[in-house]
Amino acid sequence: MWTFPLVVGLLLTTADASASTAPSASVPAGTATVPLEQLIPLYAQRESPPPAPPPTEALVKSQLKGRLSADTLFVDGQFDVEVLADGRWTQVRLLQLEADTYPSALPTLEEGTVGVVDGYLCLLTRKSGRYVFEVSLAVRSAGAGPERRVQLRFGPRVSPVPLVLEADTSVFTLLEPLPESGSESYAVYPVQGALRVGWRPAVAQVAQSAKQQVRPPLEPRITEATASWVSTLEGRATLRVSYALSLDREQPLELELPEGHRLERITVNSIPVPVETQEGTLKLKAAPARLGETSGTLEVVLARELGVFHLSGRLTLALPRVSWPVAELRARAHFPAVFNYRREGGSLEQVETAAAADAASAGLPGKELNFRQYLVAASAPTLELGYSVDISNSYFR
Numbered sequence: 516m517w518t519f520p521l522v523v524g525l526l527l528t529t530a531d532a533s534a535s536t537a538p539s540a541s542v543p544a545g546t547a548t549v550p551l552e553q554l555i556p557l558y559a560q561r562e563s564p565p566p567a568p569p570p571t572e573a574l575v576k577s578q579l580k581g582r583l584s585a586d587t588l589f590v591d592g593q594f595d596v597e598v599l600a601d602g603r604w605t606q607v608r609l610l611q612l613e614a615d616t617y618p619s620a621l622p623t624l625e626e627g628t629v630g631v632v633d634g635y636l637c638l639l640t641r642k643s644g645r646y647v648f649e650v651s652l653a654v655r656s657a658g659a660g661p662e663r664r665v666q667l668r669f670g671p672r673v674s675p676v677p678l679v680l681e682a683d684t685s686v687f688t689l690l691e692p693l694p695e696s697g698s699e700s701y702a703v704y705p706v707q708g709a710l711r712v713g714w715r716p717a718v719a720q721v722a723q724s725a726k727q728q729v730r731p732p733l734e735p736r737i738t739e740a741t742a743s744w745v746s747t748l749e750g751r752a753t754l755r756v757s758y759a760l761s762l763d764r765e766q767p768l769e770l771e772l773p774e775g776h777r778l779e780r781i782t783v784n785s786i787p788v789p790v791e792t793q794e795g796t797l798k799l800k801a802a803p804a805r806l807g808e809t810s811g812t813l814e815v816v817l818a819r820e821l822g823v824f825h826l827s828g829r830l831t832l833a834l835p836r837v838s839w840p841v842a843e844l845r846a847r848a849h850f851p852a853v854f855n856y857r858r859e860g861g862s863l864e865q866v867e868t869a870a871a872a873d874a875a876s877a878g879l880p881g882k883e884l885n886f887r888q889y890l891v892a893a894s895a896p897t898l899e900l901g902y903s904v905d906i907s908n909s910y911f912r
Contacts (some may be wrong), residue, residue, distance in 0.1 A: 608670035
């Protein structure tokens, strides 16, 4: 077999580093003979034209919800960002953060990051794709008077959307009339790329000559308390007590733990709080769940070793002593089902309920016993139980 070289005419160009200072250089022309096996790699190394850039770097969808406090607008935002550019860093400016705007919660993304850059809340990434995340902001009002005003601006390439504002009109008065979007919710529409909200506390207007009537402070009390004991056959017992508080401002509260118990957890309005302990006495501050309300919750979880259950015996149980009066106390005990139980003393009275017949309905194991006490003041409710092996279903009786 014969092989022949392929004669190809190539246009040869030269570039000189000093071409900018010298006169225009002549471009030589000619032909060159290149074997085919060398020509093919040369064609493969040709640079392909770069792809056309996307018409825009990213597309942004967003939803914003807000709620008011005395001097701050809290905003929760959900963003759906479709980044079109790939292989280079893309910065998507979402919201403008002015002097009194602070991010309180930012997400963690695998292929990008969300943070503050040059006064903007931005998404930074160098990979195309869809990014869905949530952020939280606090926008404080800089004014010192009764009226509060804040604003939140969108990024330059983000389409402004309305803010769904939750505002209790019994606590706050909105300075501008807003269309309602639901129960205690209003729609704040953007104006010139910014959301503006104004409000003030809803205080009754009285004549200057008349004396302002001040409501006497509400005496703190506990309207209802519920307690539950749950014990294993080995004697490991857990005591959970929930208190429904009635108060109109922050008030001190003390609990004295029963002997032999250790504190596992304590929460006020479902929020864990640190407490000061002095010789088994817990000192804490209780407050209403929300501004303007007169109710709150307190939950205490304790643990205790009752000791191993025998064929028969006696259990002495007690609840914490609370410094506030308790209107009604209801208690449940879930103890091993292999025993019969009888009340032998204490301040708690046993009651028979339909729920006691079916302990599984409460989702807790063992036999369920129900107790109740009214008007508990400055004392620790107690209960004494005797137990013995249940042989009602045994063959020998």
